[in-house]
Amino acid sequence: MMSSNDELSVPREDLAEAWQQTLPERLSGGDKAEVLADEADPRTLRVNIKTAGHQMLEFDFAVQYVDAREIDIQLTDVEKDGQSVDERTDIMQELIVDYRRHLHETAQALHHYTHP
Template sequence: MDRQLQVDQQSLVSAWQERLPALMEDGDSFSVQGDAADQNSLLIHFNAAGRQGYSLDFRCTYVDSREVAVNLLDAEQDGRVADERRDAVQLLAQQYTRQIHECAQALQGLTNP
Protein backbone atom coordinates (compact mmCIF):
# COMPACT_ATOMS: atom_id res chain seq x y z
CA MET A 1 0.00 0.00 0.00
CA ASP A 2 1.44 3.36 -1.03
CA ARG A 3 1.44 5.79 1.88
CA GLN A 4 3.39 8.56 0.18
CA LEU A 5 2.40 12.04 1.24
CA GLN A 6 0.15 13.47 -1.48
CA VAL A 7 -0.27 16.99 -0.08
CA ASP A 8 1.75 19.90 -1.41
CA GLN A 9 3.95 21.71 1.06
CA GLN A 10 2.08 25.02 0.96
CA SER A 11 -1.22 23.33 1.81
CA LEU A 12 0.51 21.57 4.70
CA VAL A 13 1.97 24.83 6.00
CA SER A 14 -1.47 26.48 5.88
CA ALA A 15 -3.13 23.56 7.65
CA TRP A 16 -0.47 23.56 10.38
CA GLN A 17 -0.81 27.32 10.87
CA GLU A 18 -4.55 26.87 11.39
CA ARG A 19 -4.42 23.79 13.62
CA LEU A 20 -1.36 24.23 15.83
CA PRO A 21 -2.57 27.24 17.90
CA ALA A 22 -5.33 25.10 19.46
CA LEU A 23 -2.68 22.75 20.87
CA MET A 24 -0.34 25.42 22.24
CA GLU A 25 0.13 26.75 25.75
CA ASP A 26 -1.18 30.26 26.40
CA GLY A 27 1.32 32.90 25.38
CA ASP A 28 3.55 30.62 23.31
CA SER A 29 3.94 31.61 19.69
CA PHE A 30 5.19 29.78 16.64
CA SER A 31 5.89 29.99 12.95
CA VAL A 32 5.70 27.23 10.35
CA GLN A 33 7.39 27.22 6.98
CA GLY A 34 8.20 24.67 4.34
CA ASP A 35 11.70 23.19 4.29
CA ALA A 36 13.16 24.22 0.93
CA ALA A 37 15.50 21.20 1.05
CA ASP A 38 12.69 18.64 1.51
CA GLN A 39 9.13 18.85 0.22
CA ASN A 40 7.96 16.47 2.98
CA SER A 41 9.39 18.56 5.82
CA LEU A 42 8.22 21.58 7.76
CA LEU A 43 10.37 23.89 9.87
CA ILE A 44 8.59 24.89 13.06
CA HIS A 45 9.87 27.66 15.33
CA PHE A 46 8.43 28.03 18.84
CA ASN A 47 8.81 31.01 21.17
CA ALA A 48 8.09 29.99 24.75
CA ALA A 49 6.03 32.35 26.88
CA GLY A 50 7.62 33.70 30.02
CA ARG A 51 10.70 35.52 31.12
CA GLN A 52 13.25 32.90 30.16
CA GLY A 53 13.19 33.86 26.49
CA TYR A 54 13.53 30.36 25.04
CA SER A 55 12.96 29.58 21.40
CA LEU A 56 13.25 26.14 19.81
CA ASP A 57 13.43 25.09 16.18
CA PHE A 58 12.22 21.72 14.93
CA ARG A 59 12.10 19.87 11.64
CA CYS A 60 8.95 17.81 11.22
CA THR A 61 9.31 15.30 8.38
CA TYR A 62 6.48 13.22 7.01
CA VAL A 63 7.93 9.70 6.85
CA ASP A 64 4.70 8.74 5.09
CA SER A 65 1.12 9.99 5.05
CA ARG A 66 0.53 8.95 8.67
CA GLU A 67 3.83 9.23 10.52
CA VAL A 68 6.11 12.17 11.27
CA ALA A 69 9.66 12.28 12.53
CA VAL A 70 10.43 15.27 14.77
CA ASN A 71 13.98 16.57 15.27
CA LEU A 72 15.08 19.40 17.52
CA LEU A 73 17.40 21.55 15.39
CA ASP A 74 18.25 24.41 17.72
CA ALA A 75 17.46 25.92 21.11
CA GLU A 76 18.13 29.53 22.00
CA GLN A 77 17.69 31.71 25.05
CA ASP A 78 17.45 35.45 24.45
CA GLY A 79 18.93 35.00 20.97
CA ARG A 80 21.92 32.96 22.14
CA VAL A 81 22.43 29.24 21.76
CA ALA A 82 21.04 27.44 24.81
CA ASP A 83 22.36 24.24 26.33
CA GLU A 84 19.95 21.58 25.08
CA ARG A 85 20.75 19.39 28.09
CA ARG A 86 19.23 21.86 30.56
CA ASP A 87 16.01 20.66 32.18
CA ALA A 88 14.02 23.68 31.01
CA VAL A 89 15.04 23.06 27.39
CA GLN A 90 14.37 19.33 27.69
CA LEU A 91 10.88 19.95 29.08
CA LEU A 92 10.05 22.47 26.36
CA ALA A 93 11.40 20.13 23.68
CA GLN A 94 9.23 17.29 24.99
CA GLN A 95 6.17 19.54 25.18
CA TYR A 96 6.61 20.91 21.66
CA THR A 97 7.42 17.48 20.22
CA ARG A 98 4.15 16.21 21.72
CA GLN A 99 2.25 19.18 20.25
CA ILE A 100 3.79 18.54 16.83
CA HIS A 101 2.73 14.89 16.95
CA GLU A 102 -0.78 15.88 18.11
CA CYS A 103 -1.05 18.38 15.27
CA ALA A 104 0.12 15.81 12.71
CA GLN A 105 -2.48 13.40 14.05
CA ALA A 106 -5.21 16.05 13.92
CA LEU A 107 -4.37 16.67 10.25
CA GLN A 108 -4.53 13.03 9.16
CA GLY A 109 -7.79 13.74 7.36
CA LEU A 110 -5.71 15.91 5.04
CA THR A 111 -2.52 13.84 4.84
CA ASN A 112 -3.99 10.34 4.87
CA PRO A 113 -7.43 10.59 3.20
Protein backbone atom coordinates in the same frame (compact mmCIF):
# COMPACT_ATOMS: atom_id res chain seq x y z
CA MET B 1 9.33 1.38 0.01
CA MET B 2 6.11 3.23 0.68
CA SER B 3 2.95 2.06 -1.00
CA SER B 4 1.40 4.75 -3.17
CA ASN B 5 -1.56 5.28 -0.84
CA ASP B 6 0.77 5.99 2.10
CA GLU B 7 2.77 8.64 0.31
CA LEU B 8 2.25 12.23 1.33
CA SER B 9 0.47 13.92 -1.56
CA VAL B 10 -0.43 17.29 -0.03
CA PRO B 11 1.40 20.29 -1.56
CA ARG B 12 3.98 21.49 0.97
CA GLU B 13 2.68 25.07 1.10
CA ASP B 14 -0.83 23.78 1.84
CA LEU B 15 0.54 21.44 4.50
CA ALA B 16 2.53 24.26 6.13
CA GLU B 17 -0.61 26.43 6.17
CA ALA B 18 -2.67 23.64 7.76
CA TRP B 19 0.01 23.23 10.44
CA GLN B 20 0.15 27.00 10.98
CA GLN B 21 -3.59 26.98 11.64
CA THR B 22 -3.62 23.87 13.87
CA LEU B 23 -0.42 23.96 15.96
CA PRO B 24 -1.18 27.17 17.93
CA GLU B 25 -4.41 25.58 19.19
CA ARG B 26 -2.29 22.91 20.90
CA LEU B 27 0.34 25.14 22.46
CA SER B 28 0.20 26.63 25.93
CA GLY B 29 -1.37 30.05 26.18
CA GLY B 30 0.90 32.75 24.85
CA ASP B 31 3.37 30.46 23.05
CA LYS B 32 3.73 31.36 19.39
CA ALA B 33 4.53 29.13 16.43
CA GLU B 34 5.63 29.71 12.88
CA VAL B 35 5.49 26.87 10.36
CA LEU B 36 7.23 27.03 7.01
CA ALA B 37 7.70 24.53 4.21
CA ASP B 38 11.30 23.35 3.88
CA GLU B 39 12.61 24.55 0.54
CA ALA B 40 14.96 21.57 0.14
CA ASP B 41 12.63 18.73 1.15
CA PRO B 42 8.91 18.62 0.26
CA ARG B 43 8.21 16.21 3.15
CA THR B 44 9.71 18.47 5.83
CA LEU B 45 8.30 21.43 7.72
CA ARG B 46 10.37 23.91 9.72
CA VAL B 47 8.68 24.81 13.00
CA ASN B 48 9.75 27.69 15.25
CA ILE B 49 8.12 27.94 18.68
CA LYS B 50 8.60 30.99 20.90
CA THR B 51 7.76 30.55 24.57
CA ALA B 52 5.45 32.94 26.33
CA GLY B 53 6.70 35.20 29.10
CA HIS B 54 10.10 36.61 29.87
CA GLN B 55 12.19 33.52 29.13
CA MET B 56 12.61 34.56 25.47
CA LEU B 57 13.23 30.96 24.42
CA GLU B 58 12.93 29.79 20.83
CA PHE B 59 12.84 26.16 19.72
CA ASP B 60 13.41 25.10 16.12
CA PHE B 61 12.20 21.71 14.92
CA ALA B 62 12.33 19.87 11.61
CA VAL B 63 9.14 17.83 11.20
CA GLN B 64 9.50 15.27 8.42
CA TYR B 65 6.67 13.14 7.12
CA VAL B 66 7.96 9.56 6.89
CA ASP B 67 4.69 8.71 5.15
CA ALA B 68 1.15 10.13 5.16
CA ARG B 69 0.64 9.10 8.80
CA GLU B 70 3.98 9.13 10.59
CA ILE B 71 6.28 12.05 11.39
CA ASP B 72 9.87 12.23 12.57
CA ILE B 73 10.79 15.23 14.74
CA GLN B 74 14.30 16.61 15.06
CA LEU B 75 15.24 19.46 17.36
CA THR B 76 17.53 21.71 15.32
CA ASP B 77 18.18 24.63 17.69
CA VAL B 78 17.31 26.20 21.04
CA GLU B 79 18.00 29.88 21.64
CA LYS B 80 17.49 32.26 24.53
CA ASP B 81 17.42 35.93 23.64
CA GLY B 82 19.09 35.14 20.29
CA GLN B 83 21.92 33.01 21.75
CA SER B 84 22.19 29.21 21.45
CA VAL B 85 21.72 27.43 24.77
CA ASP B 86 22.37 23.97 26.16
CA GLU B 87 19.21 21.97 25.58
CA ARG B 88 20.35 19.12 27.85
CA THR B 89 19.18 20.70 31.13
CA ASP B 90 16.15 19.17 32.85
CA ILE B 91 13.99 22.26 32.27
CA MET B 92 14.87 22.37 28.57
CA GLN B 93 14.24 18.64 28.19
CA GLU B 94 10.80 19.02 29.77
CA LEU B 95 9.93 21.83 27.35
CA ILE B 96 11.25 19.85 24.37
CA VAL B 97 9.22 16.76 25.35
CA ASP B 98 6.15 18.96 25.74
CA TYR B 99 6.61 20.61 22.34
CA ARG B 100 7.29 17.26 20.65
CA ARG B 101 3.97 16.02 22.08
CA HIS B 102 2.21 19.09 20.65
CA LEU B 103 3.79 18.43 17.26
CA HIS B 104 2.57 14.82 17.30
CA GLU B 105 -0.90 16.01 18.35
CA THR B 106 -0.93 18.43 15.42
CA ALA B 107 0.04 15.68 12.97
CA GLN B 108 -2.74 13.47 14.39
CA ALA B 109 -5.26 16.29 14.09
CA LEU B 110 -4.31 16.65 10.41
CA HIS B 111 -4.56 12.91 9.53
CA HIS B 112 -7.79 13.62 7.65
CA TYR B 113 -5.81 16.10 5.57
CA THR B 114 -2.61 14.10 4.97
CA HIS B 115 -4.22 10.68 4.63
CA PRO B 116 -7.54 11.09 2.79
